Each structure stands twice: as structure tokens, then as C-alpha cells.
Amino acid sequence: MINQFKKNGFDAIGWGWAGGEVTFNPHFLTILDEIQSYKMKMTTNLVTNLSQSLKWWKIFVENTKKFKKVRVNASWHKEYLKEENKKLLFKEKLVFLKDNNISTVVNCVMLPGELEEMKKLTDFFDKVQIPVMIKACRDGGKVIKGYTKEEFDYVQKQIKHKNPKVMLTIDDDNNEYYYSSAEQLIAGSNLNFLGWQCTAGYQSITISENGTVTRGSVCKPQILGNIKTGFKIFDKVEKCITNWNCHCGSDLKMPKWRSDEYNMSEVGR
Numbered sequence: 001m002i003n004q005f006k007k008n009g010f011d012a013i014g015w016g017w018a019g020g021e022v023t024f025n026p027h028f029l030t031i032l033d034e035i036q037s038y039k040m041k042m043t044t045n046l047v048t049n050l051s052q053s054l055k056w057w058k059i060f061v062e063n064t065k066k067f068k069k070v071r072v073n074a075s076w077h078k079e080y081l082k083e084e085n086k087k088l089l090f091k092e093k094l095v096f097l098k099d100n101n102i103s104t105v106v107n108c109v110m111l112p113g114e115l116e117e118m119k120k121l122t123d124f125f126d127k128v129q130i131p132v133m134i135k136a137c138r139d140g141g142k143v144i145k146g147y148t149k150e151e152f153d154y155v156q157k158q159i160k161h162k163n164p165k166v167m168l169t170i171d172d173d174n175n176e177y178y179y180s181s182a183e184q185l186i187a188g189s190n191l192n193f194l195g196w197q198c199t200a201g202y203q204s205i206t207i208s209e210n211g212t213v214t215r216g217s218v219c220k221p222q223i224l225g226n227i228k229t230g231f232k233i234f235d236k237v238e239k240c241i242t243n244w245n246c247h248c249g250s251d252l253k254m255p256k257w258r259s260d261e262y263n264m265s266e267v268g269r
């Protein structure tokens with residue numbers, strides 16, 4: 001994988017881990033060790049429910065020291081985090097990670113009618129300067145019905161403690177729009193890029209739990225192989241052939257453009 005990305009001209013790799021609870025895979029820390037043994041700039045981004053003990057997170061901190069940047073996206077599952085002691089322990093683990101130079105963010109899905117609860121959650125973490133990203137609930141790639149305008153605005157405008165310029169879109173009239181997260185863009189739009197040039201598959205790949213390598217998460221019918229038997233990354237940027245809403249944050253972040261006037265193939269090099 002690393003050699004194929006190098007061949008495509010990339011000298012840095014960002015690893016993203018999500019799905020199930022990755023930290024309970026007994027090989028996870030060993031895999032992180034192996035990745036860091038390569039002489040290449042690496043970053044890592046983990047989505048977790050933080051259910052491992054504080055002792056385990058101490059080992060995680062030690063085992064990720066050679067990454068240029070480590071980010072932990074902690075999923076706040078409000079249905080399991082009802083008692084005060086559980087909430088405090090969740091926060092304690094995040095503060096520990098933050099104090100050890102790990103970039104931390106809390107993710108929470110807001111259902112219609114939960115705006116006040118989300119504001120309280122944001123305040124809870126605001127005190128320790130940890131950003132909270134509130135997401136709208138989606139079903140089949142589309143945001144479910146029932147949100148008020150105020151709730152929608154809250155999802156789209158939240159930028160506290162966050163870089164407000166994480167993502168950029170440019171429209172046909174050359175207007176630029178910045179977003180602090182992919183979620184802001186996903187929340188209010190139907191994002192169909194059929195026929196656009198997209199760097200997914202060339203600059204990024206997705207690996208499922210069974211080892212299948214695909215172009216992306218939304219475009220998973222485009223199979224590139226399997227990590228056990230071999231796979232081939234695209235050797236050039238290809239058009240999107242998926243007529244679905246590109247609603248997955250990691251897919252959406254991959255540079256894509258309709259007209260070659262805005263070719264963004266150099267982004268990320």
C-alpha cells in the first residue's frame with residue numbers, strides 16, 4: 001500500500017480507523033507500531049467510543065509517539081453515558097489524551113428535539129477546551145426529517161474551538177465557501193458527484209473489516225482487491241461513477257472537481 005501511494009507521488013499517509021470498536025482488535029497497537037517503522041510522514045485518526053481503560057490509553061499514547069499527528073474522535077453515545085461518573089470518566093480520558101498532545105474532538109449525533117441537550121454537552125466539554133461536533137442523524141445517506149431550522153443551523157454553524165477553514169468548495173461563479181468540518185457540508189446538501197474527477201481510489205482507499213479494498217466508503221462497489229490477496233490503487237485520478245449521495249466524511253474530503261479549470265490533484269501532496 002505504502003509503495004503504491006509513493007508511486008502515485010505521495011510522501012505522507014493519513015491513516016483513519018473507524019467501524020466497530022477498533023481499539024478492541026488485539027492487533028491494533030501492533031499494527032500502529034509496524035506503520036511507524038516506515039520512513040514516511042504519517043498521521044493517524046481514530047474513531048472510538050473510549051471504552052478502553054485509562055491504562056490502555058496510556059499505552060496508546062506511548063505507541064503513537066512517532067506519528068506526526070494523532071487525532072482521537074470520541075463518539076459520545078448518550079444512551080450509554082447517562083450516569084455522572086461515566087460522563088466524568090469519558091471526559092477524564094479525553095483530557096489525558098489532550099494533555100499528551102493528541103488532538104481530541106467529541107462527536108455526537110443529535111436527534112430532532114435534542115438541541116438543548118447538545119448545547120449542554122458542548123458546555124460540558126467547553127470547560128476543558130475540547131470541541132464537540134454535533135452531527136445530524138442520517139438514514140441511507142440522507143438526513144432524517146424532523147429537525148427545526150434552529151437545529152439545522154446549529155449543526156451547520158458550530159465552529160467553537162475548531163479551525164473554520166478545514167474544507168473549501170468553489171462554485172461555478174468562483175465563490176468560495178469554507179467549512180469547519182465535512183459534517184457542516186453533509187448536513188445541508190445532497191452531494192452527488194457523478195461524472196466529476198475524484199481522487200478517491202488514487203489518493204485514498206478504504207479497507208473493510210474483511211480485507212476488501214475499495215475506492216471509498218460510499219463508492220464501495222468499486223473494489224480494488226483485498227489486502228490478503230493483493231490490490232491495485234488507481235494510477236491516475238478517475239471520474240466518480242457513483243450516483244449516490246457522497247455522505248461519508250472521509251470520502252467527501254478527497255479533492256474532487258467538475259471542470260479541469262479547478263483541478264485539485266496537487267492537494268495533499
Ligand code: SF4
Nearest residue numbers: 193198219240246251
Ligand atoms: S468519494 Fe464520493 S465523489 Fe469520490 S468517487 Fe466516491 S462517491 Fe464519488
